[in-house]
Amino acid sequence: xxxxxxxxxxxxxxxxxxxxxxxxxxxxxxxxxxxxxxxxxxxxxxxxxxxxxxxxxxxxxxxxxxxxxxxxxxxxxxxxxxxxxxxxxxxxxxxxxxxxxxxxxxxxxxxxxxxxxxxxxxxxxxxxxxxxxxxxxxxxxxxxxxxxxxxxxxxxxxxxxxxxxxxxxxxxxxxxxxxxxxxxxxxxxxxxxx
Amino acid sequence: xxxxxxxxxxxxxxxxxxxxxxxxxxxxxxxxxxxxxxxxxxxxxxxxxxxxxxxxxxxxxxxxxxxxxxxxxxxxxxxxxxxxxxxxxxxxxxxxxxxxxxxxxxxxxxxxxxxxxxxxxxxxxxxxxxxxxxxxxxxxxxxxxxxxxxxxxxxxxxxxxxxxxxxxxxxxxxxxxxxxxxxxxxxxxxxxxx
DNA sequence: CTCCTACTGACACGACTGTTTCAGTAGAGG
DNA sequence: CCTCTACTGAAACAGTCGTGTCAGTAGGAG
Numbered sequence: 001x002x003x004x005x006x007x008x009x010x011x012x013x014x015x016x017x018x019x020x021x022x023x024x025x026x027x028x029x030x031x032x033x034x035x036x037x038x039x040x041x042x043x044x045x046x047x048x049x050x051x052x053x054x055x056x057x058x059x060x061x062x063x064x065x066x067x068x069x070x071x072x073x074x075x076x077x078x079x080x081x082x083x084x085x086x087x088x089x090x091x092x093x094x095x096x097x098x099x100x101x102x103x104x105x106x107x108x109x110x111x112x113x114x115x116x117x118x119x120x121x122x123x124x125x126x127x128x129x130x131x132x133x134x135x136x137x138x139x140x141x142x143x144x145x146x147x148x149x150x151x152x153x154x155x156x157x158x159x160x161x162x163x164x165x166x167x168x169x170x171x172x173x174x175x176x177x178x179x180x181x182x183x184x185x186x187x188x189x190x191x192x193x194x
Numbered sequence: 195x196x197x198x199x200x201x202x203x204x205x206x207x208x209x210x211x212x213x214x215x216x217x218x219x220x221x222x223x224x225x226x227x228x229x230x231x232x233x234x235x236x237x238x239x240x241x242x243x244x245x246x247x248x249x250x251x252x253x254x255x256x257x258x259x260x261x262x263x264x265x266x267x268x269x270x271x272x273x274x275x276x277x278x279x280x281x282x283x284x285x286x287x288x289x290x291x292x293x294x295x296x297x298x299x300x301x302x303x304x305x306x307x308x309x310x311x312x313x314x315x316x317x318x319x320x321x322x323x324x325x326x327x328x329x330x331x332x333x334x335x336x337x338x339x340x341x342x343x344x345x346x347x348x349x350x351x352x353x354x355x356x357x358x359x360x361x362x363x364x365x366x367x368x369x370x371x372x373x374x375x376x377x378x379x380x381x382x383x384x385x386x387x388x
Numbered sequence: 389c390t391c392c393t394a395c396t397g398a399c400a401c402g403a404c405t406g407t408t409t410c411a412g413t414a415g416a417g418g
Numbered sequence: 419c420c421t422c423t424a425c426t427g428a429a430a431c432a433g434t435c436g437t438g439t440c441a442g443t444a445g446g447a448g
Contacts, residue, residue, distance in 0.1 A: 011425070027309035029223060032405065044406080046426060054406060104308050111305035114298050115221035116361050125364035135373035155361065155374035162360050163353030169308050180350035187381045205395075226435065238436080240396060248436065 012050045015042055019057065020064045024101040028058060041108055041148055058120040062109055069128075073135050084189040086139035087157050091181045095174050096163050104169060130156055153188070160184050205253040206244045209236055213251065214258045222252060222302055253316040256303055262296055263322075267329050278383040279350050280333035287377045288359050289368050298363060328353050347382070354378045 008016075018040035023031060033044040033054060051057040072093045080086045093101065106128075113124035136154040137145050144150040164177050171177075202210075212234035217225060227238040227248060245251040266287045274280045288297065300322075305319035330348040331339050338344040358371050365371075 009424080029306060029309060033407090034404080041428070045408095045428085048407070051423070106293050108304045108309050108361065110364070111301045112223060115253070115302050117221060125360075129361055151370060151378055152373045152377055157353070157368055159357030159361055159371070159374060159379075160350070160354055161357065163355065163357030164349075166304065166319075166356050167323055167349065167353055170323045173202075176345060176349055177353070179274075179346045181331060183346055183350055203394080227437090228434080237397070239398085239438095242437070243395070 009050070015040060015046070015050060016060055016064060020061055023061050024105055028061065028105065029075045029112070031058065033057075062120065062124065065102060065105055067107070069106070076135055077138055080139050081141070082119040082189075083136065083140055083153055084159050086136055087161060087181065087188070090161055091164065091178065094161065095168065095178060100169065103165060107166070107169060123157040129158070157188065203244070209234060209244060210254055210258060211239070213241075217255050218299055222255065223306070225252065227251075249314040254314065256314065256318065259296060259299055259303070270329055271332055274333050275335070276383075277330065277334055277347055277351050278379040280330055281355060281375065282379050283384070284355055285358065285372065287355055288355065289362065289372060294363065299358060301360070301363060310315070323352070351382065
């Protein structure tokens, strides 16, 4: 519930950043201490000392990934108004090729948390769904934000974004998928009355 | 390219079926020979003999899962006409609670294939996207089936289904997500002109 | 009976896993 | 100077992994 370390110790954040870069291109599934330690110029002993155990490291990496995720969410709160505009805004971020390693990591953690509810993955999938639904709610106009229909609209918007992301990660066909997302924002903008 | 065994040997299919049941509830990520062999009343030696190596077993399990997947796709070809109807039809299948282990397995394989293009996961994600797009195409009326807009519509339909599936697997909130999918089929049915 | 194919058990090999133990070293504060 | 904290290296622990080796056994075909 509470943060275990108020001051994460400069060395710890430094190694975490390096391990994060390693995880972005190697994935989390078969991550093991010795290879990652060798890659970031450290040792398994030090990782154990700083993160307690392997699960602690994985949890820290997941939390680090969430920082990047939240960094893109934040501008939505202020500048964007309306669900279609929010979807368009998020998609432009998702479609950027440099973000793909992060998104692959996200997909991996999501799927893993579905199969293995225990362990460091915890309720990753569930919490990421509710978090995003909450963010999308802040972009909706007032009558729609609190109604049942507004929740369904958010759910649809989120599903479209996530499904499009899955397609993009698999095929890389940005043009086709972007056209589909834009089509969705179009119909969402012209038919909020259902 | 070709099937390695025209007659998979009764014993092999029997053990594959048992291992498939095991994988459905334990996942593929940390599958290892000894536990699965013990669970299905066999031995690692026999699994090696029948499937060559672990990757062979995993590939066989993935192929077995695809059989279930194709079994639901098939009725789409004949009875369903129109993309919205196809989406509704697929979703009713996806939402059935008994299918959830299979869908979790699917999500796991999909994510894994994104991170690890080599190995038995191969191009699982990419092939599953193109396969489904092809199936959805057969449900579209003729002018729309071959146009660029038709491809975009298929892409959007598939994205909605996959995104909704991710939500369902994480939250299990069938009512909310089903409402979102039905909303989507509604707007897709009334606005094919974009 | 023999032979051949399909299958199986017991065991060991080397590699790798997370983790622990013991012994340090560098730097800051007093 | 001493001391305490933060960090690190080397090595070993017990366990699991995929895989290979060598020896079988059951059953049908000739």
